Amino acid sequence: MVLSVDFSLRKGDFLLQPKFEASDELTVLIGASGSGKSLTLKAIAGLLDPDAGRIVLPDGTAAFDGGSGAKLSPQQRGVGYVVQELALFPHLTVRQNIEFAIEHWLPPKRRDRVAQLVSLLGLSGLEGRRPSEISGGQRQRVALARALAAEPRLLLLDEPFSALDSSLRALLRRELAALRRRLDLTALLVTHDIGEAYALADRIVVLHDGRVVQSGTREEVFHRPSSLEVATLVEVRNFVPGEVVAQHDGAAVVRTAWFTAHVPGATYLPGDAVFLCVRPEQIIVLREGRTPHHATDTVVDVEIIDDMPGASVHRLTMRVAATEDAAEPFVFDVDVPTHPYEVLDIFARRNWQIALATERLFLVAR
Amino acid sequence: MGWLFAPAALLFVAFLAIPLAALAWRALNSGELSNNLTSSLVIDSLRLSAVTSTITLAIAIMVGTPLAYVLARYRFPGKAFVDLLIDLPIVLPPTVAGVALLVALGRRGIVGEYLDQWGLTIGFTTTAVVLAQLFVSAPFYIRTVKAGIEAVEPVYEGVAWTLGASPLRAFFRITLPLAWPSIVAGAILCWARALSELGATLIFAGNFEGRTQTMPLAIISAFDSGASIDVPIALSVILVLAAAVLLLLLRVVAGRARFAV
Numbered sequence: 244m245v246l247s248v249d250f251s252l253r254k255g256d257f258l259l260q261p262k263f264e265a266s267d268e269l270t271v272l273i274g275a276s277g278s279g280k281s282l283t284l285k286a287i288a289g290l291l292d293p294d295a296g297r298i299v300l301p302d303g304t305a306a307f308d309g310g311s312g313a314k315l316s317p318q319q320r321g322v323g324y325v326v327q328e329l330a331l332f333p334h335l336t337v338r339q340n341i342e343f344a345i346e347h348w349l350p351p352k353r354r355d356r357v358a359q360l361v362s363l364l365g366l367s368g369l370e371g372r373r374p375s376e377i378s379g380g381q382r383q384r385v386a387l388a389r390a391l392a393a394e395p396r397l398l399l400l401d402e403p404f405s406a407l408d409s410s411l412r413a414l415l416r417r418e419l420a421a422l423r424r425r426l427d428l429t430a431l432l433v434t435h436d437i438g439e440a441y442a443l444a445d446r447i448v449v450l451h452d453g454r455v456v457q458s459g460t461r462e463e464v465f466h467r468p469s470s471l472e473v474a475t476l477v478e479v480r481n482f483v484p485g486e487v488v489a490q491h492d493g494a495a496v497v498r499t500a501w502f503t504a505h506v507p508g509a510t511y512l513p514g515d516a517v518f519l520c521v522r523p524e525q526i527i528v529l530r531e532g533r534t535p536h537h538a539t540d541t542v543v544d545v546e547i548i549d550d551m552p553g554a555s556v557h558r559l560t561m562r563v564a565a566t567e568d569a570a571e572p573f574v575f576d577v578d579v580p581t582h583p584y585e586v587l588d589i590f591a592r593r594n595w596q597i598a599l600a601t602e603r604l605f606l607v608a609r
Numbered sequence: 610m611g612w613l614f615a616p617a618a619l620l621f622v623a624f625l626a627i628p629l630a631a632l633a634w635r636a637l638n639s640g641e642l643s644n645n646l647t648s649s650l651v652i653d654s655l656r657l658s659a660v661t662s663t664i665t666l667a668i669a670i671m672v673g674t675p676l677a678y679v680l681a682r683y684r685f686p687g688k689a690f691v692d693l694l695i696d697l698p699i700v701l702p703p704t705v706a707g708v709a710l711l712v713a714l715g716r717r718g719i720v721g722e723y724l725d726q727w728g729l730t731i732g733f734t735t736t737a738v739v740l741a742q743l744f745v746s747a748p749f750y751i752r753t754v755k756a757g758i759e760a761v762e763p764v765y766e767g768v769a770w771t772l773g774a775s776p777l778r779a780f781f782r783i784t785l786p787l788a789w790p791s792i793v794a795g796a797i798l799c800w801a802r803a804l805s806e807l808g809a810t811l812i813f814a815g816n817f818e819g820r821t822q823t824m825p826l827a828i829i830s831a832f833d834s835g836a837s838i839d840v841p842i843a844l845s846v847i848l849v850l851a852a853a854v855l856l857l858l859l860r861v862v863a864g865r866a867r868f869a870v
Contacts, residue, residue, distance in 0.1 A: 285767075288767075288771050289770070289771065290767045290770070290771070316770070317767070317770040317771045318770055318771075318774065318775065320771070322771055323771070324767075324768060324771040326767075326768060328762070328764060330762070330764045330765050330767075330768045332765065332782075332783055332787075333787070334786045334787060343769070343772050343774070343782075344772035344773050344774075389772065392772075393772070393773060
């Protein structure tokens with residue numbers, strides 16, 4: 244039960260060449276706008292033909308095979324496709340929209356299926372309404388019910404929550420995750436919202452400029468991005484330029500102009516130019532007089548130069564003073580949740596020490 | 610600023626209203642209106658106009674709808690040329706259309722010559738009336754419907770396809786209903802234009818009572834015969850009423866574009 248995608252498609256100047264697999268789980272396709280996410284879904288749904296390559300549906304049938312020329316029409320693919328604009332049929336009622344894919348079923352079976360979907364998605368009482376007469380969240384659920392009606396082998400979701408406000412988005416995300424587990428369905432979701440990707444994904448596929456630059460579990464992609472592009476996309480935000488000076492015990496010693504740090508992993512060799520990366524929420528602000536947990540953790544003196552309070556986290560900007568090696572100071576983005584912020588009384592003074600825990604650091608090529 | 614522009618506005622409204630009012634006034638005071646309305650000239654031309662314009666509309670819908678769809682949805686070589694071809698009859702004097710049809714399909718026309726050899730004569734028949742009307746009025750239908758289909762996002766059809774609907778079913782269940790207001794509007798415009806068609810018909814079909822003499826042609830005949838101005842007046846009143854009803858319908862349809870997305 245694996246969706247396998249490996250094709251190339253040229254559209255104007257843009258070359259789309261995605262290559263990835265997605266199995267019985269929720270795979271999230273992320274990438275900046277213009278990276279080809281939506282085009283990829285469109286090609287899988289059959290609304291756009293690749294120039295070459297293969298698309299194999301989870302049940303093993305080839306939806307597109309550039310080699311043999313075999314191709315299934317969108318009607319034959321059995322793919323549920325929820326587009327960004329939802330495209331509910333405005334002249335049909337909620338019931339007629341949901342029924343659209345199963346109009347040829349026998350009436351009793353069809354009624355049962357609609358009733359099942361209506362209850363599954365909390366739409367009871369709305370069956371007779373038109374899309375213009377229900378809320379944005381309800382429309383979203385109708386689009387999902389319509390896509391699921393004919394029991395698709397694969398569910399494609401193109402930024403399905405983008406039109407909703409944030410509280411509703413969070414609710415529907417939870418519903419979708421629960422629903423997918425219940426239906427045991429292979430689903431592929433496209434989003435440019437990194438928080439959404441983290442909240443929903445079992446696996447993440449990162450597209451950049453039409454190519455897959457990384458695919459893996461959510462933890463791998465968020466905590467071990469393979470390149471600067473991916474790290475930027477998953478909002479790592481701190482990139483310290485440096486150089487690997489030594490490699491021992493499976494860890495690299497990285498020297499930067501401001502400090503030296505130990506970073507796990509043996510990928511990079513002495514002499515490699517790298518960025519030392521750390522996520523803003525992984526930086527530890529040290530209480531006065533405390534030392535870090537591990538001797539290999541790096542302690543850096545910083546000065547807070549900006550403090551942007553948010554609802555649940557403070558976004559701090561911390562400056563590391565210029566050194567003999569570096570004419571410029573380095574600036575860290577550090578996110579501190581409100582509670583530790585208050586316990587530490589961070590507001591009280593400007594000069595602090597931060598700890599960069601070894602296991603939270605990673606490198607990307609510079 | 611209203612007081613400044615009001616005189617010009619009123620003057621023009623009067624300019625449009627007075628001739629129509631005069632027509633109505635003369636018709637009602639002639640005392641012969643009911644006689645004139647039942648004269649054979651009026652009845653025959655009325656029937657011919659009704660029949661030919663309805664056939665024209667039917668053909669325009671059957672042939673024009675697929676064409677409008679193709680123009681709205683696909684890009685192909687020569688599309689700009691086809692677009693121009695469809696716009697031309699809208700701006701051409703209808704008499705030019707008549708001459709062109711005659712040269713093409715008349716008995717000595719480049720196509721008509723061959724048709725004539727097979728015993729198929731078009732010029733100066735009722736068929737010619739329909740073709741003349743079709744030539745000048747179908748573009749109004751095609752233009753309007755094309756714009757209506759363009760306004761229906763293709764994503765609706767795409768989603769319908771993924772839901773298992775054949776392209777034809779997606780067209781009839783989704784695209785057509787969503788474009789319905791413009792289809793009705795296009796039909797009304799087309800019908801009104803066919804009903805008022807004169808120049809192309811006169812040249813290509815001639816002016817034969819009962820065969821090619823539609824109402825606008827009958828007005829000319831009645832006027833030329835010099836007998837009485839009351840017959841042209843009666844015919845004119847019918848045409849004005851028909852036009853007014855069609856325009857009202859158009860308003861109702863336009864006001865009911867309810868599936869705004």
